[in-house]
Amino acid sequence: MSESKPNSIFADRISQVPQSFIREILKVATQPDVISFAGGLPNGDLFPIDEIKNAANKVLEEKGKEALQYANTEGYLPLREYIAKRYLEKQGLQIDPKNILITTGSQQGLDLLGKILLNENDDVIMEEPGYLGAIQAFSVYRPNLIPVSVDDQGADCDQLRDAINQHNPKLFYTVPNFHNPSGITYCEENRRQVANIVTGTRTLIIEDNPYGDLRFEGEAKSSFYKLAPKNTLLLGSFSKTIVPAFRTGWIVAPDDILEKLIIAKQAADLHSNYFAQRIIHQYLIDNDLDVHIENIIKVYHQQKQIMMNAIKTHFPDNIQHTNPEGGMFIWVTLPEPFSAMDLFNVCIKDKVAFVPGEPFYLNKAIKNTLRLNFSCSNKDSIEIGIKRLSSAINKLIK
Amino acid sequence: MSESKPNSIFADRISQVPQSFIREILKVATQPDVISFAGGLPNGDLFPIDEIKNAANKVLEEKGKEALQYANTEGYLPLREYIAKRYLEKQGLQIDPKNILITTGSQQGLDLLGKILLNENDDVIMEEPGYLGAIQAFSVYRPNLIPVSVDDQGADCDQLRDAINQHNPKLFYTVPNFHNPSGITYCEENRRQVANIVTGTRTLIIEDNPYGDLRFEGEAKSSFYKLAPKNTLLLGSFSKTIVPAFRTGWIVAPDDILEKLIIAKQAADLHSNYFAQRIIHQYLIDNDLDVHIENIIKVYHQQKQIMMNAIKTHFPDNIQHTNPEGGMFIWVTLPEPFSAMDLFNVCIKDKVAFVPGEPFYLNKAIKNTLRLNFSCSNKDSIEIGIKRLSSAINKLIK
Numbered sequence: 001m002s003e004s005k006p007n008s009i010f011a012d013r014i015s016q017v018p019q020s021f022i023r024e025i026l027k028v029a030t031q032p033d034v035i036s037f038a039g040g041l042p043n044g045d046l047f048p049i050d051e052i053k054n055a056a057n058k059v060l061e062e063k064g065k066e067a068l069q070y071a072n073t074e075g076y077l078p079l080r081e082y083i084a085k086r087y088l089e090k091q092g093l094q095i096d097p098k099n100i101l102i103t104t105g106s107q108q109g110l111d112l113l114g115k116i117l118l119n120e121n122d123d124v125i126m127e128e129p130g131y132l133g134a135i136q137a138f139s140v141y142r143p144n145l146i147p148v149s150v151d152d153q154g155a156d157c158d159q160l161r162d163a164i165n166q167h168n169p170k171l172f173y174t175v176p177n178f179h180n181p182s183g184i185t186y187c188e189e190n191r192r193q194v195a196n197i198v199t200g201t202r203t204l205i206i207e208d209n210p211y212g213d214l215r216f217e218g219e220a221k222s223s224f225y226k227l228a229p230k231n232t233l234l235l236g237s238f239s240k241t242i243v244p245a246f247r248t249g250w251i252v253a254p255d256d257i258l259e260k261l262i263i264a265k266q267a268a269d270l271h272s273n274y275f276a277q278r279i280i281h282q283y284l285i286d287n288d289l290d291v292h293i294e295n296i297i298k299v300y301h302q303q304k305q306i307m308m309n310a311i312k313t314h315f316p317d318n319i320q321h322t323n324p325e326g327g328m329f330i331w332v333t334l335p336e337p338f339s340a341m342d343l344f345n346v347c348i349k350d351k352v353a354f355v356p357g358e359p360f361y362l363n364k365a366i367k368n369t370l371r372l373n374f375s376c377s378n379k380d381s382i383e384i385g386i387k388r389l390s391s392a393i394n395k396l397i398k
Numbered sequence: 399m400s401e402s403k404p405n406s407i408f409a410d411r412i413s414q415v416p417q418s419f420i421r422e423i424l425k426v427a428t429q430p431d432v433i434s435f436a437g438g439l440p441n442g443d444l445f446p447i448d449e450i451k452n453a454a455n456k457v458l459e460e461k462g463k464e465a466l467q468y469a470n471t472e473g474y475l476p477l478r479e480y481i482a483k484r485y486l487e488k489q490g491l492q493i494d495p496k497n498i499l500i501t502t503g504s505q506q507g508l509d510l511l512g513k514i515l516l517n518e519n520d521d522v523i524m525e526e527p528g529y530l531g532a533i534q535a536f537s538v539y540r541p542n543l544i545p546v547s548v549d550d551q552g553a554d555c556d557q558l559r560d561a562i563n564q565h566n567p568k569l570f571y572t573v574p575n576f577h578n579p580s581g582i583t584y585c586e587e588n589r590r591q592v593a594n595i596v597t598g599t600r601t602l603i604i605e606d607n608p609y610g611d612l613r614f615e616g617e618a619k620s621s622f623y624k625l626a627p628k629n630t631l632l633l634g635s636f637s638k639t640i641v642p643a644f645r646t647g648w649i650v651a652p653d654d655i656l657e658k659l660i661i662a663k664q665a666a667d668l669h670s671n672y673f674a675q676r677i678i679h680q681y682l683i684d685n686d687l688d689v690h691i692e693n694i695i696k697v698y699h700q701q702k703q704i705m706m707n708a709i710k711t712h713f714p715d716n717i718q719h720t721n722p723e724g725g726m727f728i729w730v731t732l733p734e735p736f737s738a739m740d741l742f743n744v745c746i747k748d749k750v751a752f753v754p755g756e757p758f759y760l761n762k763a764i765k766n767t768l769r770l771n772f773s774c775s776n777k778d779s780i781e782i783g784i785k786r787l788s789s790a791i792n793k794l795i796k
């Protein structure tokens with residue numbers, strides 16, 4: 001832990017936030033001619049631009065004065081009602097709209113939860129590998145982050161039980177569906193075990209589910225909110241299903257936590273962009289979100305299949321990878337002791353990019369993994385890119 | 399200071415944030431038939447709805463895919479360039495666009511500055527009375543807030559000098575133009591004295607200037623950024639000049655502080671609503687902001703004059719009040735020992751509302767002040783409302 005100098009103008013907390021190495025990677029990855037599997041963006045070709053234009057015009061014509069004014073901190077009630085109704089219809093979850101707070105992206109949900117829940121040195125269990133944005137958001141509040149490994153079945157329950165018994169942590173942060181960065185999904189049995197372990201403890205599961213709607217294979221799994229309702233907070237977002245630029249996400253939390261979240265949110269930005277909330281609501285009542293999502297799923301599924309086929313054709317046999325049932329990412333493991341950062345340096349010369357896995361670990365000793373994104377590349381790019389990546393792997397490991 | 403219980407799930411920091419009493423006031427104030435001078439909203443009748451509609455359509459038609467995607471944390475560069483150019487043209491301030499960070503309203507600027515600068519018990523000078531949103535934003539980081547009085551000339555420089563000498567504070571937060579809540583403006587001489595006091599110390603002035611463009615009388619005054627450039631951070635916003643719902647504000651800060659702000663902002667919400675940034679930029683290049691602002695000024699000036707005339711006609715002689723040269727607020731001081739909260743309780747029965755001054759003070763002993771907003775009421779409402787308020791004052795103090 002590096003503290004600021006005593007005379008520094010800066011707060012100690014900012015010294016602990018990891019710099020986003022990924023920002024630097026993405027800068028390199030956007031050079032011309034580079035085929036990039038590095039990003040984590042939804043595919044802009046699928047954005048419902050015309051529908052959003054229609055919704056924006058309707059809102060401005062019918063309720064312009066209201067939709068452009070300051071609004072309440074909680075968020076637009078009809079939008080929160082829509083979200084509650086969708087939880088009931090899609091997952092059988094009973095959620096009162098008053099327990100939903102609209103946030104500036106689900107990233108703000110992470111910041112607000114850290115802000116109201118974490119004292120310095122409080123214990124938080126993080127998936128390893130895990131979502132870098134959550135590591136960054138929580139690190140501001142200087143907790144003790146405890147890694148628990150995830151594999152293609154879900155969380156390592158022995159590690160989780162030990163961590164909870166030893167530390168009585170406040171939080172366990174998880175992305176159980178089409179996990180970022182690994183693409184894995186917790187199986188039903190693993191979810192039940194996790195739910196059993198946390199039930200009766202003070203540990204709150206933060207179930208972050210930005211990709212859950214984007215399932216193209218297999219069966220939907222139970223939310224922790226169903227399996228361990230008293231121990232689960234939900235984070236959601238329209239960034240992957242409608243558009244990210246609107247920064248419209250939400251938190252589901254019980255009354256006492258929501259009350260504190262509202263106080264913290266009011267201090268943080270008064271309220272999230274209200275015009276965007278109104279446009280999204282108008283879009284949702286004038287269009288069938290499920291039809292739109294089906295279209296996203298169809299495209300992403302094709303792109304994943306093309307990437308999987310190219311990997312099977314071109315990668316050496318000793319390279320492991322996940323096979324996601326949805327979402328946007330495949331996770332690749334090189335044989336030890338090869339380094340994904342070394343591979344990146346070869347690849348960038350060969351005009352293909354990915355994200356080395358290192359920043360996704362609290363334990364930075366793991367250097368042989370990498371993340372591939374398939375949501376933003378077309379058939380040709382995927383095939384050429386994976387060929388280039390395979391050649392680079394062969395150069396490195398032979 | 400009330401700490402959480404040892405077994406509380408909540409962080410200690412959230413126990414220190416003052417609840418927004420104003421939220422409760424505003425709920426009462428929006429009852430039917432109540433004439434409300436309680437809000438702090440810009441006048442929605444003046445929102446450039448058609449121009450925003452045209453800008454939104456143009457952005458979606460020409461750059462929809464880009465404007466709806468994730469974007470960089472710093473904000474849309476052409477918008478930051480416009481802001482820099484306007485600082486130069488209007489105030490003669492030389493600011494590089496790279497030193498501007500777009501924030502989710504200027505409220506987020508306060509949160510981010512608190513986050514990167516304030517350790518627990520660090521000293522921060524606050525105006526008294528002062529902006530409640532700043533008290534809330536900073537309180538999350540548990541500083542020691544030191545009050546310095548403001549009157550219609552500006553800050554009390556003896557108090558300011560003593561506070562800086564005694565405490566070596568990190569920050570001095572000020573709204574020098576058409577101050578919220580009091581409506582006062584620091585005079586030129588006071589600004590120079592304040593600048594002299596802070597220059598050479600480590601104290602950074604946060605010059606929050608949401609209302610500065612809305613001057614309807616008198617001469618523009620020098621920014622602290624001109625008088626004490628090494629000690630000044632600027633906060634700005636389009637909420638009072640275009641629309642608040644977009645939550646588009648900004649911070650101007652030197653390189654080292656901006657670098658930390660970007661890290662903190664990335665952790666807080668990745669970036670502010672990008673579609674709104676694009677619409678505002680399109681609006682600004684297709685329209686003359688100054689013409690629009692002239693129109694706002696004309697209306698607010700009329701409304702202020704009507705309120706001032708009604709006050710002069712109906713208020714008892716022993717009631718003091720400010721006479722703002724711009725902005726949205728008039729500040730009223732009742733003779734001691736009368737309480738604005740008692741007056742509020744009389745007024746609300748008589749169907750007129752305002753905000754009692756108490757929450758704007760760190761020292762809660764001052765109970766005889768109140769804030770009147772004139773931006774949102776028409777001529778008849780102002781005249782009837784001030785008559786009702788005058789009757790209530792007469793009931794209370796006679």
